[in-house]
Amino acid sequence: MTLAQHALRSAVYELADALDANELYQQKGWTDGLPIVPPTEERVRDCLDAAGLTPADVIGVETVRQRSITAEKVAINAVMAGCLPTYMPVVVATLRAMCDEDFNFHGSTASTGGSAQFIVVNGPVRTAIDLNATHGVFGPGHRANATIGRAVRLVLINILGCVPGQLDRSTLGHGGKFTFCIAEDEEDSPWTPLAQERSVSPGASGVTVMACEAPRQVMNEWTHDPEEICETFAAEIRHNMLTYSIWPGNYALVIPKQLRELLVAAGWQKKDIREYIYRSARVFRREWATVGKKNVVARSGGPDQEFTALRSPEDLLVVAAGGPAGGFAAIIPPWLGPRSHAVTRTIAGS
C-alpha cells in the first residue's frame, strides 16, 4: 500500500473557495489570527509523503493532556501555516523534540510565563529549504523561517488546545509565539554547529528546540577583546536573572558575523564562550534589592546565596547567525530555568 492510499480521518468541509475557507477557520478559532492556506487533501498528502509518514503515525504524545499528535493533524496545520512539503520533516522533528520529557511540553506551553519555542536548524536541510541564517534572522522575509515556527504554533493551538485564555495562560507572551525559527550560519562560521555539539552526526540535519522568553538584543562595537565582548553578553544574562528569573537553565546566545570574527581571531571556540559566560553570569540574592525585589532577598539561602545562570557551561546554546554588519547579538532566556530543557533531534530523511 502506498502512502497515498491510507485514509485521512479528519472531518471535511466543502466551501466555495479559499477565501471562504479562511473565514471559516478564523471564525472557529483555528488560526493564530493570520490568514491560512486551505488544507486540502492533496496538499496534506504532499506533506505526509515528503516526510514518509502515514496519516495515523503518532509523532508524539503530550502526556499531561493525554493527546496523541498524529501525522495527519500535523500535516493539516503545516499546510495552513504555509509550509511547503519539504519543510514537513523539520516540523515533525521539532514536535518530536518537544514531546521529550525533558522539554516539559505541558508546563512550558501553558504557563503564565508566556514562552515560545526557539527552533534552531542545522545541517543540509537548511540550504535545501532556504532557511535564513543571516540578514534579519529573527525577522520576516523567508518562507521557511516564517512557516515552520508557525506550523508548530498552529499544532499547539489546534491539537493541544493552547488557545490564549484556555490552556495557554500566558500573561504577555511575545512575538516569537507566531514563529521563532532560524538556521545556524554554518557556511560562514568555523565553529561546530549546535546540533553536532548536541550529538547529531556530522552531515546529518538536526533541530534544537528551547522554551524561551523574548530575545534581548545587546550591542558592543567598541572592542576587539573577546572577554569584553562576552562580558556584554554576561551582563544581559545577569540582568535577566534579576529582573525576570534567577533560576539556571538553557540560555541561547546568537552571535552575528561581526562579533564572531573578533572572537575567532582571538582563537575562541564556542567552548571558550560557554566557559566565560558560566564564570561571569552570576548574581547574589542580595542584588535583587537593586531591582525592587528586596522582599525576597532573605528567603531560601539568604542575601549571600550565589546563583549561576547556567548549571554547567553546556547549558549555553551558542548559535552563529545574523547579518554580516553590526555588533548586535541576542540573549534568549529560558522560560523558567531548569523546568524545561532544550532538546535536540535528528531530522529524518534530510
Next chain:
Amino acid sequence: MTIRVLDPTFGEEIATTDRVAGLTSLAGRTVGLLDNSKINVQQLLDHVEEILRGQHGVKAVVRLKKPDASRPAPAAVVAEMKGCDAVISAVGD
C-alpha cells in the same frame, strides 16, 4: 467548483482516551486534593476540604502535594490519586 478542506483540530476520531462519566453526588465519596506548590494553595485547599466534608458529605479526602507547579505530578502521586473518585488540582493562577 468548490474546495474540500480538512479539520485541523484534535477530534474525537483520533481520541486516545475515554472520558469517565461525571459524579452525580459527592456524598460518601473520596476526593483527592492536589497541592501544586503555588503560593497559598494549602490555605485554599483547607477551605475546600472543609466545604467538601461539611456541605457535601465527602467521606474521605486525600491530600497530596507535587514538588513544583511547572512539571507534571510524579507517578507515585498520580498512582495514589487513582484511588479517588474525584481529584481537584490547585491552583491555576
